Amino acid sequence: xxxxxxxxxxxxxxxxxxxxxxxxxxxxxxxxxxxxxxxxxxxxxxxxxxxxxxxxxxxxxxxxxxxxxxxxxxxxxxxxxxxxxxxxxxxxxxxxxxxxxxxxxxxxxxxxxxxxxxxxxxxxxxxxxxxxxxxxxxxxxxxxxxxxxxxxxxxxxxxxxxxxxxxxxxxxxxxxxxxxxxxxxxxxxxxxxxxxxxxxxxxxxxxxxxxxxxxxxxxxxxxxxxxxxxxxxxxxxxxxxxxxxxxxxxxxxxxxxxxxxxxxxxxxxxxxxxxxxxx
Amino acid sequence: xxxxxxxxxxxxxxxxxxxxxxxxxxxxxxxxxxxxxxxxxxxxxxxxxxxxxxxxxxxxxxxxxxxxxxxxxxxxxxxxxxxxxxxxxxxxxxxxxxxxxxxxxxxxxxxxxxxxxxxxxxxxxxxxxxxxxxxxxxxxxxxxxxxxxxxxxxxxxxxxxxxxxxxxxxxxxxxxxxxxxxxxxxxxxxxxxxxxxxxxxxxxxxxxxxxxxxxxxxxxxxxxxxxxxxxxxxxxxxxxxxxxxxxxxxxxxxxxxxxxxxxxxxxxxxxxxxxxxxxxx
Numbered sequence: 001x002x003x004x005x006x007x008x009x010x011x012x013x014x015x016x017x018x019x020x021x022x023x024x025x026x027x028x029x030x031x032x033x034x035x036x037x038x039x040x041x042x043x044x045x046x047x048x049x050x051x052x053x054x055x056x057x058x059x060x061x062x063x064x065x066x067x068x069x070x071x072x073x074x075x076x077x078x079x080x081x082x083x084x085x086x087x088x089x090x091x092x093x094x095x096x097x098x099x100x101x102x103x104x105x106x107x108x109x110x111x112x113x114x115x116x117x118x119x120x121x122x123x124x125x126x127x128x129x130x131x132x133x134x135x136x137x138x139x140x141x142x143x144x145x146x147x148x149x150x151x152x153x154x155x156x157x158x159x160x161x162x163x164x165x166x167x168x169x170x171x172x173x174x175x176x177x178x179x180x181x182x183x184x185x186x187x188x189x190x191x192x193x194x195x196x197x198x199x200x201x202x203x204x205x206x207x208x209x210x211x212x213x214x215x216x217x218x219x220x221x222x223x224x225x226x227x228x229x230x231x232x233x234x235x236x237x238x239x240x241x242x243x244x245x246x247x248x249x250x251x252x253x254x255x256x257x258x259x260x261x262x263x264x265x266x267x268x269x270x271x272x273x274x275x276x277x278x279x
Numbered sequence: 280x281x282x283x284x285x286x287x288x289x290x291x292x293x294x295x296x297x298x299x300x301x302x303x304x305x306x307x308x309x310x311x312x313x314x315x316x317x318x319x320x321x322x323x324x325x326x327x328x329x330x331x332x333x334x335x336x337x338x339x340x341x342x343x344x345x346x347x348x349x350x351x352x353x354x355x356x357x358x359x360x361x362x363x364x365x366x367x368x369x370x371x372x373x374x375x376x377x378x379x380x381x382x383x384x385x386x387x388x389x390x391x392x393x394x395x396x397x398x399x400x401x402x403x404x405x406x407x408x409x410x411x412x413x414x415x416x417x418x419x420x421x422x423x424x425x426x427x428x429x430x431x432x433x434x435x436x437x438x439x440x441x442x443x444x445x446x447x448x449x450x451x452x453x454x455x456x457x458x459x460x461x462x463x464x465x466x467x468x469x470x471x472x473x474x475x476x477x478x479x480x481x482x483x484x485x486x487x488x489x490x491x492x493x494x495x496x497x498x499x500x501x502x503x504x505x506x507x508x509x510x511x512x513x514x515x516x517x518x519x520x521x522x523x524x525x526x527x528x529x530x531x532x533x534x535x536x537x538x539x540x541x542x543x544x545x546x547x548x549x550x551x552x553x554x555x556x557x558x559x560x
Binding site for chain 2: 065068070090091094095097098100102104105106108109110111121122125169
């Protein structure tokens with residue numbers, strides 16, 4: 001991981017013909033009751049950041065777990081890196097999952113392990129030498145600004161710090177797809193901005209395709225209107241009227257995707273729920 | 280459920296009784312299906328966890344850590360339980376045997392009871408109370424805080440990483456803990472026989488040893504293998520199936536201890552039957 005990589009100030013939108021990293025095709029799922037998700041179809045292309053908006057309890061986290069094969073759909077298919085994971089055996093899913101990074105809602109850090117061992121979890125399983133592990137963990141922690149927590153246990157970290165460690169853990173293996181489950185949920189505005197800045201930094205420095213779930217519209221707009229300036233080492237606003245072309249939106253309501261498109265299409269949408277959500 | 284109403288406007292007594300029976304049948308059917316489903320899930324879960332040892336990766340470091348937690352951690356309670364059980368056996372049996380002029384065979388009675396039956400079962404139940412509960416609560420907490428999902432998302436199989444080492448550590452440690460319990464049980468019996476009943480120690484130990492045969496020892500050492508498997512597989516299964524937050528963790532812990540203890544007693548009966556049939560002893 002190299003944080004000195006320079007971000008392009010004018011990112012190029014993904015090619016429409018590019019093979020999607022993740023694709024949902026008519027996916028439905030129910031848990032002993034009515035459908036939680038119904039007939040969900042969308043794509044995440046290389047270099048693209050998709051923000052999934054929707055009110056709480058609408059099935060956003062379920063959708064994210066489906067994307068990683070943690071839950072199986074009742075109907076439809078999910079293609080991860082071109083492979084249909086909806087019918088794949090659990091053993092065959094593990095190698096695929098090592099190429100995705102997932103940030104859980106509350107961080108989901110292993111509370112019996114130190115920050116170092118949490119971040120290095122995948123590397124330890126792969127029996128990477130200790131020296132290399134330490135170097136890569138420090139690099140990942142430097143990326144999220146938490147080098148000093150190397151030997152700490154998760155219980156001694158604040159909620160925001162735990163999320164940042166979770167981001168470092170998701171990034172250390174240089175994944176080909178990142179999944180963020182409400183990364184700012186329950187955090188104060190200042191900490192939320194820090195987390196969003198990290199996500200923008202990841203988007204603009206590494207350009208890893210990602211799917212971010214949130215119910216916070218302000219987070220989505222910050223991601224859209226900002227870029228990470230590697231020279232200044234901080235997130236800066238884009239010029240007026242300019243938005244990040246790689247960042248697009250999905251909106252979920254009552255188990256269905258009711259919107260899929262760019263910010264310009266979103267603000268012009270006539271759907272009553274979209275209008276109410278944006279109001 | 281709405282009951283049919285007669286033209287007169289009154290609910291028929293017959294209909295109430297009939298629909299009540301239907302509802303009861305429905306509940307019985309649902310419970311039976313749930314039970315069958317749980318047994319099926321448990322069988323598949325424990326079979327997969329067991330066979331994982333024969334396919335890489337095998338987490339030997341976790342096996343050693345769990346062996347330390349289960350084996351070394353339980354040794355004090357096993358020694359105490361074994362010693363005092365042997366003691367109370369000698370105390371109770373000596374009084375009865377003395378009525379038939381057979382107080383001299385106290386050693387035989389204690390060693391047979393401890394080695395064939397009480398050593399394995401007591402150790403199993405003690406370790407179940409300590410470790411099945413800790414496995415269920417630890418894994419249950421990991422489930423409700425999404426740590427198990429995080430592990431799967433990181434490409435690590437929780438069954439291999441968490442369950443398989445616990446099962447094999449539990450089987451191997453229970454084997455040795457049972458031997459410790461047997462030894463301390465016989466010592467406890469000796470202490471009571473010598474210091475309280477004022478009998479001869481040499482006589483006690485020679486009686487304890489003389490009538491012991493290989494099938495008795497085999498029976499006592501086969502049982503802990505089954506009990507160790509039950510303790511870890513039931514504890515881990517209850518933990519991994521936890522739902523309903525912290526309250527659910529508490530429920531899983533209770534379930535793990537109750538189910539593993541009952542299963543130990545049932546399997547003890549079955550293994551005893553098989554061993555007696557095999558060795559006619």
